[in-house]
């Protein structure tokens with residue numbers, strides 16, 4: 001049997017960097033696309049790489065036609081911060097781009113549908129104020145889906161569209177994960193509203209001072225990038241009969257910004273981490289849940305994260321950053 005193929009869009013981003021090796025470990029060949037030319041380290045792992053926008057449908061149609069992928073991991077997106085500043089661009093890329101790609105994945109009704117993996121976000125939730133946020137605690141997938149930002153609206157619409165199209169013969173088998181803030185040791189984030197957590201840790205590891213852009217008490221769910229990739233691959237491989245819904249919550253831990261700072265200080269006692277909240281980003285953080293209920297992901301497809309906050313630092317981030325920044329310092 002020939003090797004299954006996955007098309008990964010937005011492959012040059014934070015998630016792509018760890019997803020591509022994880023797919024190769026599963027014996028899946030990767031074709032990768034990004035707006036920006038991909039690093040050599042990614043290119044050498046792929047069957048084919050393309051520098052293009054997901055809005056160039058002729059390029060995508062050609063790739064899909066030549067490789068007939070079993071899976072699509074549609075990572076390309078305009079992230080939350082930029083989406084609020086450039087809502088037209090966000091709509092074109094996040095909504096129009098996703099719809100066009102879903103249509104390009106159509107197969108004949110008698111063929112196995114493409115498994116279309118869509119990383120959604122906790123931004124699909126919208127709590128009206130911090131008091132309600134605190135009272136709501138860990139929200140379920142069906143609660144508070146009234147986003148307060150453009151990015152959350154984009155993601156929620158695509159989730160609903162994907163779930164709807166899944167019921168049409170020949171259209172992709174759409175599966176989505178509502179990711180919390182993802183923390184990677186391998187890459188630095190850009191453009192997300194949860195970036196303060198990874199930025200704080202990367203700054204401490206490099207001996208740089210850092211001003212956190214949300215309040216000390218701001219609480220959100222997070223997970224490490226390896227746990228996020230594990231979730232995405234597990235859901236992609238899950239038997240369709242086991243799925244009770246199309247969009248799932250996942251989380252590794254839920255922490256206040258001050259808790260993350262304290263945990264970082266245990267490993268980097270000299271770290272200089274202060275707080276200088278940005279009102280625009282604080283508004284979004286106040287509307288996102290302080291935690292999510294991931295019971296269904298555990299039950300339906302065996303989601304099981306390795307890292308709580310303390311393990312995230314001790315078992316993954318600190319050791320990986322030591323290597324990363326030693327290598328940078330050593331040239």
Ligand SMILES: NC(=O)c1ccc[n+]([C@@H]2O[C@H](COP(=O)([O-])OP(=O)(O)OC[C@H]3O[C@@H](n4cnc5c(N)ncnc54)[C@H](O)[C@@H]3O)[C@@H](O)[C@H]2O)c1
Nearest residue numbers: 010012013014015034035053054075076077119121179182
């Ligand atoms: N990082 C997080 O904390 C987080 C949390 C929730 C959801 N997500 C979602 O996960 C996915 C991947 O996130 P990430 O952290 O890797 O983001 P990222 O910003 O690091 O990567 C996104 C990639 O998409 C590419 N891209 C943007 N517009 C494009 C276009 N028009 N055509 C082709 N490529 C384009 C960018 O060049 C970039 O390489 C996104 O859909 C994001 O919304 C991320």
